[in-house]
Amino acid sequence: MLQAAIQRPPAERPSLRWQALAPWVSGLLYLAFFGLMVYKQWLALDLAGLKVVRRTMVPATVGTMLVLLPWLFVRPGRRQLIRALVSDLVLTLIFYADVLYFRQFGDLTSVATLRYAGQLTDVTSSVTALLRRQDLLLWLDLPLLALVALLPPKWIRKSLGPLGNLIRTLRLPLSAAALAALAGAGLVVHTTVTDHVLQEKWIGHTGLASRLGLLNYHVFDLGAYGSRMVARIMPNEASVQEVQEWFSARPAPGKSPLFGVAKGKNVIVLQLESFQALVLNLTVNGQEITPNLNRLARESLHFTEAYYQTGQGVTSDADLLTNCSLYPTRTGAVYYDYADNDFRCMPEVLREHGYTAVAMQGIRPDFWNLSAVYPHVGFQRYFSALDYQMTELIGMGLSDDAFLQQSVEKLKSLPEPYYAFLVTLTSHGPFNFEGIPRILDLGPLEGTQMADYLHAVHYTDRAVGRFLDRLREEGILDNAVLVVYGDHIGVSRYTPGFLDVLGLEAGDELALQYAERRIPLLIRLPGGIGAGQHSQVAGQVDIAPTLAGLLGISTADTYFMGRDLLACPEGMVAFYNGSALDERYLFLGDGGEGGTGRCWDRQSGEPRDLSACQSLAAKAARSLHISRLIVERNLIPDLEANRLARAQSDVPNP
16 A cells, blocks of 8 residues: 555646736636626617716626625636526626617616517517627627636636635625625615605616616516515505595596597597608608508698607507506506506497497417407407418518408498407518518618618508508498507617608707607598697597597596597606606606706707706606506506495485
8 A cells, every 4th residue: 555655646736836826817817707797787788878877887786796706606617617607698698688679669678578578589580680790799708708618627726726715715704795795786776766766756777777787777677576566465545545636636628629529430540560750741762651641641630749658568558558548667568467457448438338349450369468458458359360361471460451451341340339449560670571562762771771661661551541442432431530640669860771861960869859759640530520730749648538539428537647639738748767748848867877867948959957847757757657556556446446436425315
């Protein structure tokens, strides 16, 4: 045994020079990884075009990273490097999802959006259109980290072993430092939330991310989502009283000159995918982009200052706003998160007046959870792809032309009077689906995404024109109220070719907001009664009460958040993230550095001090809060019960 021990080669020991350098090398590697995880959040915000509020974002992010990262390296080795690689990959995926989502919708992802992430398979080409070359910067470290993980185990132990020893030796001080960092980060988060969220100065997801970093934003979002779920099982008495007081304090609307002018008539509501008002009356190389909608506008009540108000639920949010006159929630889609709510929407109100209420869309029935939520909205029947002959598929479903032509036959078979809600699909992003005819001569613009958008909306306009012709031929048009509007944004200042087509400057914020946010809103009455332009500000939330007024139906017991545009010409448009506008001001609650938002005088076009918009911002925040209470706490049954109880108590005893 002694002889064997003598003959055994001595164990390999690192050189004295490496022993001296190893702790420094491993420490630098850790600091590099730590700094990278902080920098990635900054980079992702920059790629999305968002500002970074350094004085809060850096300490909040550093504090969180100090808590999370050291424990990856307690026992350095290949497994720890793989864990670091997986952690890096997961965070990068989350951050990049935020970048792409912001480019498309102007917001960040949330826990609630995961519920309909499966719909991405239907719009894959729309996602790829959002990719940019500079996005590679967010991914460059991953292959390098993967190569390090493939190094021989001996090299890994030599490089990272001292780091593990140091972390284990300093476990107690590191724990104390981590707790201190967490407390510091928590203080920053608490201050931000207290100053803004809890005081109804909601700065939106982008504002929180700019102040706290993307990782902290997602942690906060997860907690907020959980708190909303818990809130649903809490008592509702205080919330019911608050909502009732808000509705009671609203000025009682008068009756417009057109009140009841369409009493008993059929109603056809047509929601156009990604349609913005900028294409109306737009000509390129002498060609009208929307000639049929232009003609329809001349024989309709044309609201020239109408704006979309959708949130993360986009198309389904437009559906909610129009049918239920309720605002979207801060995160997610109401049609997913609150599908089992007891709503009181336009379909149900009209059914109480003898109407048949149906919805039509040439897509699979579960898209946006419509087949589950529509019975709660009040629709008696949902005609989906299962009920149409899928003769011509373009993009996400049945082509607009085939859908609208087949819908005429379905309208003819409905018991009258009816309320029919139709949604088109073909003009969905990225607007270059195979099958969309490209008959416009767009010259140098061709090949840009803006050109694709113009071709797509031109096709939909032609389909709408053929639809209108059929309605006239069948005698349907002049026996119905026809409502046509756009659902949400399609193109923006970031779309190649957008500024050139509209002749806008990149720095003209007020003009850009006007171009991006406006949608067409047309209401054609039988025989074109009352046709003309109306310039008051309007939102999708105002469509239901306006339509009810034209049909001669009171909305006093509906809990609609909107207003009858013809009876209350002055008002405001609130957006789900807290931004708002009225006849005088535009308030953008964008979370930028230097305050909770920005303010413009719409009449002069000049920026104003934020104080000028405080009243508008407070009014919008209050309206959004009331709507959220109704939706998130499912208050309609309680509100209805209280209303009926009050009505019975007011009846005198015989």
